[in-house]
Each structure stands twice: as C-alpha cells, then as structure tokens.
Amino acid sequence: MLGAMAVYLRGFLARKIGRGAADLEDLVQESLLAIHLKRETYDTSQPFTAWAFAIARYKLIDWFRRNRIRRTEPIDEAAELFASEDSNEAATRHDLGKLVSILPEKQRTLLEDVKIAGLSHAEAARKAGMTEGAVKVSIHRSLQVLMRRARDEN
Amino acid sequence: MKTDELISLLARDAAPVKSSALPRRLSALALAGGFAALVMMIPAIGFRPDLPGALADPSFWMKAVYTVGLSAAGFLLSERLSRPGGGSRPGWTIAAGCAAAIVALAIIQLATMPPAEVPAAIMGGSWDSCPWLIFALALPGLAATLRAMRGFAPTRTALAGAAAGLLAGGVSATVYGLHCDENAAAFVAVWYSLGIGMTAVAGAILGPRVLRW
Numbered sequence: 579m580l581g582a583m584a585v586y587l588r589g590f591l592a593r594k595i596g597r598g599a600a601d602l603e604d605l606v607q608e609s610l611l612a613i614h615l616k617r618e619t620y621d622t623s624q625p626f627t628a629w630a631f632a633i634a635r636y637k638l639i640d641w642f643r644r645n646r647i648r649r650t651e652p653i654d655e656a657a658e659l660f661a662s663e664d665s666n667e668a669a670t671r672h673d674l675g676k677l678v679s680i681l682p683e684k685q686r687t688l689l690e691d692v693k694i695a696g697l698s699h700a701e702a703a704r705k706a707g708m709t710e711g712a713v714k715v716s717i718h719r720s721l722q723v724l725m726r727r728a729r730d731e732n
Numbered sequence: 733m734k735t736d737e738l739i740s741l742l743a744r745d746a747a748p749v750k751s752s753a754l755p756r757r758l759s760a761l762a763l764a765g766g767f768a769a770l771v772m773m774i775p776a777i778g779f780r781p782d783l784p785g786a787l788a789d790p791s792f793w794m795k796a797v798y799t800v801g802l803s804a805a806g807f808l809l810s811e812r813l814s815r816p817g818g819g820s821r822p823g824w825t826i827a828a829g830c831a832a833a834i835v836a837l838a839i840i841q842l843a844t845m846p847p848a849e850v851p852a853a854i855m856g857g858s859w860d861s862c863p864w865l866i867f868a869l870a871l872p873g874l875a876a877t878l879r880a881m882r883g884f885a886p887t888r889t890a891l892a893g894a895a896a897g898l899l900a901g902g903v904s905a906t907v908y909g910l911h912c913d914e915n916a917a918a919f920v921a922v923w924y925s926l927g928i929g930m931t932a933v934a935g936a937i938l939g940p941r942v943l944r945w
Contacts, residue, residue, distance in 0.1 A: 580739045607738050612945070614742040616885040618749040619815045632816030636887045640944075 580610055586627075587634050594638055605641055609634040677727060681720050688713055689720045754884060755811050761880055762807060762903050765873020769907040772869055780913040791915040794837065798920060799905040801830035802928055806899030810877065813892035814884035820891075827898065831925065838918035853916040859923050862912060866927025867934070870897070870904035874935055878942055886943050893939020894932045901931030 588606050595602060612633050620629050678686055684706070691702040692713070699717075703710045786792045809823035842850050856862075877896040886892035905924050914920070 580742055581736070584735055584739060603735060607735055610735070610738060610742065612885070614746070616816075616945075618751060618753050619885040620751060621815055622751050624815075624817065628817040629815070632887055633885060636816060636885070 609637045685716050685720045688716050761876045766903045768872035769869035769904045777911050779910050795909045795920050798834045799902050803902030806902050809895035810899050813895050814886050816885050816887045834921045838921040841917050854918045856914040856919040862923040863927035866905045866908050867930045870900040870931040873900035889939040889943040890936045893935035897932035897935025901928035
C-alpha cells in the first residue's frame, strides 16, 4: 500500500519541485511518514487518494515555506502546470486496475477487449472462441461484480 | 534512509486505527471545556439567582439553542478541518443559519417594542462584561481543542483554529447562559456573538502558529 503510494507521491512531488531535486526523496519520505502517522484522520467515507495527496501537498507547501522559495513558473511551462492533476488520474487508474484484478482471467480479458481496447462484441467473441451472446453475458456479469465491489468499498 | 526501508519499517508498526477516534476525542474535549468553564464560573460569578424559574422562560432556551447550535457548527467544522482534503460546507451552513435566526429574532423583537426601550434591549445591563467573560471561560476549551488538533492533520490552519474557537466559544457561551440573566434576543445577537467571535478570532490567530505538523 505505502509502496504503491510512494511511486505516485514521487511523481507528484517531482513535478512540483523538479525531478532529481536533492530534497525530493526526503519529501517523499516525509509525506509517507505523515500518511502513516495521521492515518486516523482518514475518513473512510472519503476518497483515499484525495486524502493522501492533500497530505503530500501540505508537506510540499511546508517545504516551500522552509526553503523560502517563491514559486515562479516560466510561461512556456504553463502546459505542464495544467497537467498537474495527472498523478491523481494515475492513482485512479491504479484503483481501477486493482478493482478489475478481482475478476477471473477470462472475464477480465473480455472486459478489457470490449470496454478498453474498444473491440465489438463479435470481434471479442471470435478472439475468445465464444458466441457473441456469451460475451455479452460475461461482460454484464463482470460489470455487476465490479459495481458491487466498488459500492462495498465506499 | 532508503524509502523502501522506511516503508517496511512503517508497515511493521501499522496497528489498525479507528476512524471514529477523531470525533470522539473532539466531543470529549468539548465536554471537558464546558466543565472547565463551569468550574471557573461558579466561584467567580455564580449562577443567575433566578435559575430554577428561568428554565421555564423561552428566552433562556433561545440563548441555549443559539449557543448550542454554534457549538455544533464549530464541532462539525473542527472535525472536517482536522482532516486533509474534503469540504466543510455543513458546518458553515449551520453557523450561518444560527446567526441569521438570532438576528431575525432580534429585529422582530426590536421592531415590536416602543422605540424608547430599544437601546436598553441591545445594551442590557452587562454588555461590557458579557463578551469578555465568554472569551475567558472559553480559553481552557480552546487550548485543549487546539492541542488535540495538532495531533490530527489540519491543512488550513487558520480556518481550523477559527473552528476550534467557534466550538470552544459556543460551549463557553452555553455555560455562561446559566449565569447571564439578559433576555433580549438583540443582546444575545450582539454581545454573545461578539464573545464567541473573539474566541474564533483568537483561534484563527493561534492556528497557523500552533497547528504545524
């Protein structure tokens, strides 16, 4: 859990203070430590990633304050600024990937072929050697399982 | 230390925690703050002499509902603002609703009384001590709440401090209502609110200084 967070936090913080900055790893560790120590402030009815990144952001602001850095962004890097929520999207993808991984191999492949790769039901059926009707049923069942699981986790 | 080592170190000490620990600690401290206010108040200024009879008086309960309402708003805000991320709208709505209700009640009362009595209704007999006493009685609760909050994770420290002040001020004003024999809604709307507001401002000033983590 913390190991997976470390990767996302490193990406998030690196974008803010610069990849390879001497303090980057310190800041990652500080955020992880805070996430660990403050875990009772996580409200289970709220999204986990929002909470974890709010802690990292707080530690980041603290770091800027300590180092008396007033952040200025050159205008041609503005595009990167607007992309700064990528890491959250990555974390959401991570959550989704974990969710899908509870499905049996065969169902997962079908789901990914149709919903992510964008194959038609007929194409996916040919690929898996099944009838089109069976593919539809399988995908329908997968989605039901996922929705039930996602609801339970919230 | 390598980040991976830190992670395995932390994982080893990952005892489960209850997510309800935070609101429980806050409410225990609010009660303790009210008790401290009571202990300070009884020897210093005592209860209002007509207390048993006053319990039948609607204006006593008007004050109590107003101050308990603000305490509830302060509690919700303190709870939300002690956690990173997430909004704090319900607390603000309750606080604004309480303020709007007491102001509306005050305006109705003032509009229906003879104009000559209006100044007396607003100033009462204790306007110069009421806000200060509420502020003073709130200090133990404010200190305890801020101390607990530092152990949580407030990311907006000034706002979180103000919320702690609102909670402590509301509780203190509720206790002070057992001493104060003012009955006019206008008096409560001005001077009680000022005492609670002073506590909230004190919290907002202290917040950024003491709530760093």
